[in-house]
Amino acid sequence: MRHSRSTPPTSPAETITNAIIERLEAGVRPWRQPWTGGPVSRPLRVCGTPYRGVNVIWLWMAAQSRGFGSPTWMTYHQAQLLGAQVRKGERGTLAIFYKSYTKEIEDPATGEREDEARRVLKSFTVFNVDQIEGLPERFRPEPVSLPEPTARDRELDTFFAAIPASLRHVGSEAYYMPSTDQITMPEVSQFRTRDLYRSTLAHELAHWTGHRSRLDRSLGGRFGSDAYAVEELVAELASAMIGAELGLPVDHLDDHASYLGSWLKVLKTDARAILTAAAKAEEASAYLLKLGRAERPAELSLAA
Structure with missing residues (x-):
């Protein structure tokens, strides 16, 4: 039997929420571990500024589960602009763009104008530096060094x-x-x-x-x-x-x-x-x- 409508795609928020629930149900708090995978850091954009909000937790999770050592993420196009290339077969990671703004609207009943709060939620795909070849050296994480053994x-x-x-x-x-x-x-x-x-x-x-x-x-x-x-x-x-x-x-x-x-x-x-x-x-x-x-x-x- 064919359905007249396909199943609606999972929203970015649902994708992230479901993944976090899955990790928690497996007994893992995905935002905390005794290892670092590199210097302790929020996930970073290509320009060096840190991600905020849910992207912090989500990109931490992705780095931990896939063994990435770098905190830096960028889009396919951003990598190309730097003369680099995402390795063939690498899978990207969802990231979220979230913005609140107000828009002036007119009340059709009264004709009065007022500000209405609105929100934009979009997703885009990013790749970790560890998935990209040919990047400048500044994108490579500094190795973590432990003190000499006693x-x-x-x-x-x-x-x-x-x-x-x-x-x-x-x-x-x-x-x-x-x-x-x-x-x-x-x-x-x-x-x-x-x-x-x-x-x-x-x-x-x-x-x-x-x-x-x-x-x-x-x-x-x-x-x-x-x-x-x-x-x-x-x-x-x-x-x-x-x-x-x-x-x-x-x-x-x-x-x-x-x-x-x-x-x-x-x-x-x-x-x-x-x-x-x-x-x-x-x-x-x-x-x-x-x-x-x-x-x-x-x-x-x-x-x-």
């Missing part, structure tokens, strides 16, 4: 290297994939500090311990389900326990505040759930601490 850094790196997890560094998201038994992390240089990298890695390693070949926890369930909420709570508690042992910060835990609603639901339903989660977290942290310290009989000194 003796403590080397000890902690040795600890995590001793854990035989399959780990790859790519993109700008951190997650554990049970189906492939693999952890994905952004590069260390994308984090504000090495310790924030390690705290995030500890969280993903806690998930890794739940694989059926190790501690055999239930890792299934969709976001919002009790099983998902409990596993995330186990990973958070385990990473906090590991952090306490190794002297790592716990300020990254606030980045998982989007899980609080599902955790509260579980805890209010079952008063013993926190006991179970804490016990599983203790088991996971002990498993990781044993692996990380297996090569050395002495405890980590972690001297600053």
Whole structure:
């Protein structure tokens, strides 16, 4: 059966709203992460002025999900004017032009003239600098440099290297994939500090311990389900326990505040759930601490 009318196209506002809801339902606050992907900055126009309003959140999301390291965005035509070219096959990102203005109109009943508030909402397509070839060097982000490693850094790196997890560094998201038994992390240089990298890695390693070949926890369930909420709570508690042992910060835990609603639901339903989660977290942290310290009989000194 053919419809006489096609489905109306999704508006720019709906596109952005739906994408944000999708990320939030996946347990990710898209506007905050412990890594930066480059210098901390609002998204920038080609002229260097920052984007404002919803474009800030939206372009941050696009950069994070697609691993872009530059804060600067421009249209296809703007790139051409600079003698550059968007790489073949690159997909553009929606941006919003929003303007409020007043227009004088005449009331047909009274003949009086008055100002009426109006709004213009248009969309256009932009590309990140990372998608464009041949741009002047001034558009390339300066590499983020971390301080030289200390003796403590080397000890902690040795600890995590001793854990035989399959780990790859790519993109700008951190997650554990049970189906492939693999952890994905952004590069260390994308984090504000090495310790924030390690705290995030500890969280993903806690998930890794739940694989059926190790501690055999239930890792299934969709976001919002009790099983998902409990596993995330186990990973958070385990990473906090590991952090306490190794002297790592716990300020990254606030980045998982989007899980609080599902955790509260579980805890209010079952008063013993926190006991179970804490016990599983203790088991996971002990498993990781044993692996990380297996090569050395002495405890980590972690001297600053």
